[in-house]
Amino acid sequence: MSDLLTPTSALHALREQKRAAFLLGLRAIAPGLVALTIWGVVTGVAMSRSGLTDQTAAAMSLLVYAGSAQLTALPLMAAGAPLWLIFAAGIIVNLRFVIFGAALHPYFKDLPWAKRLFIGYLAVDIAFVAFMPRFHDAPRKGTLEQHWFFLGAVIPSWFLWQVTSLIGISLGNVVPESWSIDFAATLALLALMLPLTNTRPILLSVLAAAVVAWVAQTLPLRLGLLAAVVVGIIVGMWAEAQQSPRGALR
Amino acid sequence: MSDTVYLYSAILLLALCVVLCRTGYLVFGHYFPLPPKLRSALRYAPLAALVAIIVPDVLPWTVQTGPQFDLRFLAVGVSVLVFLVTRNALLVILSGMLALWSLRGLLLLF
Numbered sequence: 278m279s280d281l282l283t284p285t286s287a288l289h290a291l292r293e294q295k296r297a298a299f300l301l302g303l304r305a306i307a308p309g310l311v312a313l314t315i316w317g318v319v320t321g322v323a324m325s326r327s328g329l330t331d332q333t334a335a336a337m338s339l340l341v342y343a344g345s346a347q348l349t350a351l352p353l354m355a356a357g358a359p360l361w362l363i364f365a366a367g368i369i370v371n372l373r374f375v376i377f378g379a380a381l382h383p384y385f386k387d388l389p390w391a392k393r394l395f396i397g398y399l400a401v402d403i404a405f406v407a408f409m410p411r412f413h414d415a416p417r418k419g420t421l422e423q424h425w426f427f428l429g430a431v432i433p434s435w436f437l438w439q440v441t442s443l444i445g446i447s448l449g450n451v452v453p454e455s456w457s458i459d460f461a462a463t464l465a466l467l468a469l470m471l472p473l474t475n476t477r478p479i480l481l482s483v484l485a486a487a488v489v490a491w492v493a494q495t496l497p498l499r500l501g502l503l504a505a506v507v508v509g510i511i512v513g514m515w516a517e518a519q520q521s522p523r524g525a526l527r
Numbered sequence: 528m529s530d531t532v533y534l535y536s537a538i539l540l541l542a543l544c545v546v547l548c549r550t551g552y553l554v555f556g557h558y559f560p561l562p563p564k565l566r567s568a569l570r571y572a573p574l575a576a577l578v579a580i581i582v583p584d585v586l587p588w589t590v591q592t593g594p595q596f597d598l599r600f601l602a603v604g605v606s607v608l609v610f611l612v613t614r615n616a617l618l619v620i621l622s623g624m625l626a627l628w629s630l631r632g633l634l635l636l637f
Contacts, residue, residue, distance in 0.1 A: 308616040333534050340542040347541070354537050363537050367544030373576055374545075378552035379561060380569035390554050397550030402580070406573040413570045457627060460599055463584045464606055464623040468616035470577045471607065482571040483578050490579035491586055502579045509575020514568040 291421075298422040302429025305411065309403030310437055311465035317438045319459060320344045321445020327351040331446055338442035342398070342435065345499055346370045369498040373506050377405045383418040384408075384427075399431035401438075403469065410473045478520060482513030598634070602626040 317338075324334035324347065341347050349370050353363050378397055385396050407430045412423050444451065452458045474483055486509035493501030552559070585603050588594040606623035609615075 308620075311620060329534065333531075333538070336535070337538045337541075340538055341545055343541075343545045346545060350537065350541055354534060357533070360533075360536055360540055364540045364544060367541045368548065371544050371548035373572075374548040375552055376569060376572050377576075378549060379556065379566070380572055382552055382556040383566070385553055386556065393553040394546070394550050397553040398546055400549050400553075402573075402576055406577055409570060409573045413567075457599075460584070460602070460627055461620055461624055463581050463599070464603070464620040465616075466577050466581050467603060467606055467623070468610070468619040470574055470581070471610045471619065472614065472616075473574055479571065479574060483574050486575035487578045487582050490582040491588075494583035494588065495590055501583070502576060505579035506572050506575045509578075510568050510571045513571030513575075514564070517568075 294421065295425045298425035299429035302407065302426035302431075303433055305407040305426070306403055306430040306434065308465045308468040309407060310433065312462040312469075313401075313403060313434055313437055314441050315459055315462035315465075316344045317441025318445040318451065319462075320347055321442040321447075322449055323348055323351060323445075324442075325446045325449065327355050329354075334446045335443060338446070339439060342438060343371060343401075344438075345502075349498060366498055369500065369503075373402075373499075373503050374400070376506060376510075377402075380409060381405070384412065384423050385419065387419050388424075396427065396431075399435055401431070401434055403466075404430040404434060406469055406473070478513050478516035481516040482509045485509060485512035598627055598630045601630060 321334065321338065324337060325331065329337065329351075337347060346367050349366055350363055353366060377400060381397075381400060385393050388396070404427065408423075408427055411426070412418070415423065470483070474480055486505040489508045490501055490505040493504050495501075496504075581603075585597060585599045586594070587597060602623045605626035606619045609622040610619045613619075
């Protein structure tokens with residue numbers, strides 16, 4: 278056992294630890310990857326139908342890497358809308374990521390800024406969902422396990438998005454529309470959500486967000502989604518205060 | 528401005544939007560500290576976002592038509608029941624799809 282202390286085996290143990298955390302992240306995001314696969318194809322099909330050349334569509338999926346922003350911008354681009362309008366729309370559609378970034382900040386704040394840029398760029402919704410509930414109560418924030426768990430969630434997501442977008446761009450709809458395969462994406466998100474809805478404040482927050490999302494769904498630029506997130510946070514905070522005035526119980 | 532220049536400018540601007548929103552707080556958050564209570568409450572953001580993506584797909588309505596009943600709503604009900612019994616993600620997806628297809632089949636029969 279003494280060889281555990283030699284530099285090479287210490288290095289080996291470190292690599293094992295990173296690998297294990299990476300795989301945990303991959304496992305946590307797995308249902309989300311089902312949804313991502315379907316969205317990737319759907320977005321790819323939408324891009325090629327909107328009249329973009331295959332090359333432009335591929336560049337868009339590679340650089341933008343945000344399904345909802347891409348789908349919002351496509352009709353604007355097809356209509357030749359002014360660039361400032363496309364930019365403004367893109368910012369509004371992505372505003373929820375500012376909130377996600379604030380939530381993730383404590384876990385990555387000690388990394389060099391280039392790494393924070395890299396981490397943030399890859400931080401899509403499903404990765405946030407896989408990461409936050411698991412580490413919210415972690416006594417130490419910014420551990421090696423947390424970083425590699427996050428990478429295990431976001432790196433496969435990025436590659437899968439690119440592959441499935443390219444499939445959508447080049448092959449079009451692989452599955453007949455009458456099968457409603459897009460519904461499987463919704464169900465995958467449900468499968469990701471249900472096991473995490475496990476306390477009273479979370480349940481109340483989810484129900485409130487659902488009501489807001491239902492009422493506000495006709496708003497443009499995903500403003501309904503943003504409103505639901507804000508209301509979900511407020512109601513969760515309120516429910517927590519009701520349950521334990523001193524924050525002792527959860 | 529040629530079409531290609533326009534399209535690529537739009538794509539680069541959208542990429543900039545994504546980078547600004549996703550990385551803004553991660554890179555510059557040191558200058559904007561949040562009250563601890565608010566930061567702790569951000570734990571409610573992920574599931575609120577997720578349910579807000581699910582709901583419009585299952586319970587759609589438009590200004591023209593008002594609320595619309597969709598069989599997907601019933602299928603989600605089946606999925607939730609399957610989850611409560613099995614706690615299995617794959618079965619949640621499969622049971623929901625099967626429920627939607629069979630409900631549609633039933634509607635065609637009658």
